[in-house]
Amino acid sequence: MHAIETFMLHYGYYALFLFAVLESMCIPIPSEVTFGLGGALCSAAFFTSGQHQDAKHLSIAIVIAVGIIGSLVGSLIAYGVGRTLGRGVIDKYGKYLLLSHADLDKSEAWFEKRGGVTVLVGRVVPVIRTFISLPAGIAEMNPLSFSVLTTLGVSVWVSVLTVIGYNAAGAYESTVKGFSYAGYLVVVAVIAVLAVFYVHRYKAVKGHNAKHARKN
Numbered sequence: 001m002h003a004i005e006t007f008m009l010h011y012g013y014y015a016l017f018l019f020a021v022l023e024s025m026c027i028p029i030p031s032e033v034t035f036g037l038g039g040a041l042c043s044a045a046f047f048t049s050g051q052h053q054d055a056k057h058l059s060i061a062i063v064i065a066v067g068i069i070g071s072l073v074g075s076l077i078a079y080g081v082g083r084t085l086g087r088g089v090i091d092k093y094g095k096y097l098l099l100s101h102a103d104l105d106k107s108e109a110w111f112e113k114r115g116g117v118t119v120l121v122g123r124v125v126p127v128i129r130t131f132i133s134l135p136a137g138i139a140e141m142n143p144l145s146f147s148v149l150t151t152l153g154v155s156v157w158v159s160v161l162t163v164i165g166y167n168a169a170g171a172y173e174s175t176v177k178g179f180s181y182a183g184y185l186v187v188v189a190v191i192a193v194l195a196v197f198y199v200h201r202y203k204a205v206k207g208h209n210a211k212h213a214r215k216n
Helices: 002-024 031-040 060-097 101-122 133-138 143-167 169-215
Strands: none
Touching (some): 002 060, 060 143, 101 143, 133 143
């Protein structure tokens, strides 16, 4: 986290754009730090302590705009990778993750019916927002719908975090720690859900294979 903050303090908008792109490409960079610090750098209160005099003073409107554009660019890259390579990779290696072509068909059907809500809501949920573009691409969600809903979702997320960072600039460290702790809780919850899903899939696949073997 310290490296992210240092890079942000020295390179401002460029660092903000880079981290926004990378996070939306499924690289788990904490956006709470990126946009929270981006917002803090827009406030004079952040510089009053004298510890950050060399940092670049940013504009809150530009921070939000750069964050939205960077998040959209990264999301489209991840979507493109999922749409181009996803099915082939899962068809070839999916058995090691207990995934099948039938699972891809179900995923595609899900995104056809509920993809809009999934992407929109997923954009404002920590951890999930980082990875949602990949399954949307694998399921071949309509690219225009994906782009519009992604833009709406990231606009809310980026704006809220930036404004919080701006208003809490004087207490930036404690505010970011609070967000980080909340993020850790979400990570634990997601891991628990994935563990339950994996156990369920393992039992289902094992039962299916046993049933198929008895028939033969």
